[in-house]
Amino acid sequence: MRILFIKNYAYISIIGIYVILILVSMISPYTLEIVYYTLLLMILAQSLNIIMGFAGLYNFGHAAFVGIGAYTFAILVVKGVDPYLSMIIGGLVASFTAFLLGLVVLRLKGPFFAISTLGILEAIRYFIIGTPKITGGAAGFTLFKYLGTSYNPYILVYILLILSVVTTIFLIILSHSSLGYSLKALREDHDAAEASGVNTTRCKIIAFILSAFFPGVAGGVIAFKTFWVMPETIFDISYSIEAILTVLLGGSGTIIGPIIGAMIYNISKSLFMSYFPGFQLIVFGILTIIIILIAPEGVIGLLNNRFKKVRRFLI
Amino acid sequence: MAILVVDNVTKKFGGIVALRNVSLDIHDEILGLIGPNGSGKTTLVNIISGAYMPDSGKIIYRDNDITILPPHVRCRLGIARTYQIPRPFSNLTVLENVIVSVINGTLYGKVSMKEAKYVAEDILKTVGLSRFKEIPAKSLNIQERKRLELARALGIEPKLILLDEVLSGLTLSEMSEMLSIIKKIHETKKIPILMIEHIMHAIMNISDRIIVLNQGIKIAEGTPEEIANDIKVIEAYLGDRELALKFVKK
């Protein structure tokens, strides 16, 4: 385990961020909402980082895992299953779906993989819209009857907090594990990784499965918060887009990158929404293009390269 | 006795026949593979390592038919290869590059991350890259990259090493350093090596036997002296018989 504690200061940064989030959440209901969305984005970005940052595959359909988790949660809750258990099962179902789909689409190269993940998202959404008798169709279904009494806004935020911490710890362990190294190798050079003994297909599938669990659970949380699942809102491509932008902004492949990225993104988004509504995605889109051109390694990359002192605080 | 047998392999790319009925075996030796450009040398290495499948013929490794096995499985069985143009994992450090091989080679599943790190550090010492341990691989120059290729090959604790023009791009002194590293590896670890090379004096000097390919066909096989004296080889490749003989086992 000695290898884990090389950069002690990095852990201080991460713990510090979480502490800030907890403190901020207690100021007012408004800040609680902000922390909620920040943590949600953090979880999505961190989990996306597994397949995108570590394995180098851009998953535009990441939102699908959220939706699958949400619908699984909803269906189970309607049948009387404990909500918290349903959330976890939602995550597992999302992972299983990732496994099945991964077998097919992970063979594809970069851009084609990306488009096919988009296809997965749209396909599932249309499947639900197109089968109203089975899944509730476009109108979705509500959960008031089953969850109505137990609503406490703080609980959901703390669930997300725990989920985010778990995700972070998971990522730290992954990055030091043999799977983590193999994934990074296959991201750098697929064929050379194969020649070094990496079973690229197996690694990619495992990464995909792992990346699906956390958004799946988060989907259940979202469903709990809104008391409603419907295809338009829950299979919303914005989840994918914002997660991708966050990972790029913060620094793909790093652990603290998505965390910082989520905070920057969400805070700026809130500011934008107050002053220039409707412009935030445009600005972020342009920002992304600039990042790709100038700083492909995101904020973390910039800090790493320019400020040596800060390096100790990053991981 | 033979660790690897290439049995009557043919490989075509569209209309081009890269290899035609090529057979060879590798024993406990340094086997040189030479031939004019385009003769199929790298294709042969790709077929042995699993990157390509032959259209016909078999590859037999330690008495097992591995013809249809994928590259990563062959790697775990002990076949290591280097690339003519080095392909390091650019954004990983030099040490991490080697660790990837260590955990995925013959030691797959048998070594912890901590142990792998020590093994990797040892290997870096052998090839002389220790001081670059924490440097991202993309910062290395060509000589250092070639050594990293070799280090990654050693990382899998191989039983057979395939070197593809590992000396190209190096200065004379860098070359002799590399050659002594290779010789030491062969002698201390007793690993058979198949070496593709164009640098005549090097390959004639280091090889126990040499195989010559020309346009996908094996045209000669023998000791360096025999090769240097072989008319077919001289015609196809060496040009000057006297000069060739001079380089043999000086």
Added chain:
Amino acid sequence: MFEVFLQALIYGITLGIIYGIATMGLNLVWGIMRVVNFAHAEFITLGAYTAYWLWILINFNPISTIPVSGLLGFIFGMIVFYSIIYKFFSSPELMENATLVATFALGIVLAESMKVLWTADYRGLSWNLGVIKYSWFIFPLSYAYTFIISLIIIIVVYYIIYKTYLGKAIRAVIWDSGAAAICGINVKNTLTIGFSLGSALAFVGGTLIVVYLPTGINPYMGQLYLLKAFVITILGGFGNPWGALIGGILFGIIESIMPLVLAYIPGIEPLSFTPFIAFLILIVILIIRPEGILGKRR
């Protein structure tokens, strides 16, 4: 019964040709540059809006708009190419991933800009010229004109690609850009024009699609077309512009006939289920014949 299917078939073919035209650009760009333009769908949307605004402002019908769209698309493509894509030429690995993200981000910027400029309201234009009636067969005249124009466009593109120097250059670059360069072909210019041509085709495709979409123009219509374009490309084969055409026609047919078939299955909403079926077909094809995998020569 049979007539209904036949009608759907004909609708499908005419719509499919337009899909093909819209997708040809994507295919072409991929063929010459190995770049997937994720903003291609937004280019199509822009073409659709061009048709809409010219209709509203100066009463141009979609057919007349085509030259304008084409030109606009060409110029727009050139701007995009020089400002973004050209920057990645220095390094090939960067090309693949970076262009993916950059064009994706561009797509978002374009879609959101359209939303800000023109609101997310669904718009449409009804180009009603009456219908051709032949016993059971009803065919809007506007569709007929569009069909004819589509054929003309295809012939023009065919001419460009097979009979001009530019076309030869493009085909050479598709085959092997290094060899093309050695033969004296200015690869950079070829790529620029190729990309701009692809962009122009997207705009034209968008303009034509408007005829079939009396109410459906909105900033986000691109998303669905991206998926359709992908399916079409898989159906027809990558890097092959004619493949896009054939794929487009096939897709158009499937899209027209599928709701009729699905109507017989209870509990399923036929119109919404079709994209799902399209994706299923995609998956099946990918399993049987995985296009898009760069040769592990096995």
